[in-house]
Amino acid sequence: MTQHDIAVRQGLPEEMQTLLREYPRDAWPDHPNFAGLIQRWMGAHTMFHQMAEIVTTDTKEMLDRKLDPDWYAMRLGHFGNALVRNLHGHHTWEDHKFFPELMDADNRFIDGLEILESDHEQMDQLLAELVRSSNRFIQLMDLSAKDAPDELPEVLKNAGAIQHFLQRHLSDEEDLAVPILLHHKLRG
Ligand SMILES: [Fe+2]
Ligand SMILES: [Fe+2]
Numbered sequence: 001m002t003q004h005d006i007a008v009r010q011g012l013p014e015e016m017q018t019l020l021r022e023y024p025r026d027a028w029p030d031h032p033n034f035a036g037l038i039q040r041w042m043g044a045h046t047m048f049h050q051m052a053e054i055v056t057t058d059t060k061e062m063l064d065r066k067l068d069p070d071w072y073a074m075r076l077g078h079f080g081n082a083l084v085r086n087l088h089g090h091h092t093w094e095d096h097k098f099f100p101e102l103m104d105a106d107n108r109f110i111d112g113l114e115i116l117e118s119d120h121e122q123m124d125q126l127l128a129e130l131v132r133s134s135n136r137f138i139q140l141m142d143l144s145a146k147d148a149p150d151e152l153p154e155v156l157k158n159a160g161a162i163q164h165f166l167q168r169h170l171s172d173e174e175d176l177a178v179p180i181l182l183h184h185k186l187r188g
Pocket of ligand 2: 094173
């Protein structure tokens with residue numbers, strides 16, 4: 001684990017914040033280069049936070065027996081699947097299209113973008129674990145419903161890890177990418 005690993009990171013490395021100091025987050029919405037495409041990309045991040053929150057809250061309520069198990073299983077399948085599928089698509093696009101575009105625009109921030117790429121690799125593992133535990137719950141609901149609740153702590157642990165990851169990753173990613181986009185008038 002390095003100092004930039006997401007498990008210990010407190011934000012972007014200092015040297016990756018030079019443009020962020022020039023373009024602080026508060027000033028983004030009023031900047032003339034804050035294009036619709038940037039807003040939609042940030043909107044996707046908000047949606048990921050919301051979907052992860054739904055899975056976590058539902059699972060807590062299920063552990064407290066406040067939800068009907070079939071209803072919970074249906075929502076877990078729906079929101080868990082949507083979260084995983086959308087995040088995979090989002091990361092693939094960032095790795096192959098978006099980050100190379102930012103690296104071409106400003107080579108001072110390549111190290112930061114590489115940190116974000118390695119976050120994506122770690123995220124793949126977290127998503128795979130959520131899929132495994134959620135599928136086990138859903139399958140047990142069909143095969144042996146009385147045993148299904150045994151899987152809930154694992155689902156909650158995995159969903160919580162994803163939420164925690166998203167808070168750090170998405171915030172650092174926006175802090176790095178948006179100032180580059182504004183400064184170089186990209187995606188306008
Ligand atoms: Fe990302
Ligand atoms: Fe992203």
